[in-house]
Amino acid sequence: MNRSVLVTGGNRGIGAAIARAFAAGGDKVAITCRSGEPPEELTSLGVLPVRCDITDAEQVEQAYKEIEEKHGPVEVLVANAGITKDQLLMRMSEEDFTSVLDTNLTGAFRVVKRANRGMLRAKKGRVVLISSVVGLMGNPGQANYAASKAGLVGFARSLSRELGSRNITFNVVAPGFVESDMTAVLGDEQRESVLGQVPLKRFGRAEEIAATVRFLASDDASYITGAVIPVDGGLGM
């Protein structure tokens, strides 16, 4: 398709699968990489890694400048970067709460706002925000994470109403439990407990999330905005 696509947190896990899927479809893909070396499997596909911590507005600005120089203005943005800092409420510090919000929700605000500069000028754009089934259902020990992920839904729906007339769509994908570094920390007991509640009786694969994201950025999804699509094996229904 040859579009300029940015996937935040695209250096591993779900983000890397999303970056791979767009690159395989012929798009010009950039990923943010907070630290370390970008994975060779992505750079060998021509994916452009840009250094960027999305909690830092200046780094976001620099990253966009680099992408615009090399690929042109971002036409498809996938706000995927996210963190967890799980803790029961009475043990959760204010920093545990605000740092998760700052990355997952305000981080999305920073990258979406900057992308919209070019999208408004182009009079088109596609934004996909990666939320979580936890943002819709809640989960003990994840009040900070759930609040940030639920926040993305209100954020996307407000922007859908605000910018629909400008031909920019905002959709949310809400993954269930997916095999990745984020879920690798779960113990056997926790995994069994999750699987007991998932109708499809398995964790998801990052590629299954990527397929839905690509659909939402495709022409087939041209009349979809403000949608929240669970890709969760039925967990959240």
Ligand code: NAD
């Ligand atoms: P992961 O921990 O493997 O990857 C997270 C990515 O975000 C990494 O690339 C990391 O570097 C990046 N990131 C974190 N903070 C950043 C910052 N400040 N600036 C730039 N990049 C930053 O996790 P994952 O499982 O691949 O998760 C990807 C997204 O999917 C996250 O938003 C997560 O909340 C969401 N999600 C994951 C699951 C799951 O089961 N794995 C379920 C639901 C939602």
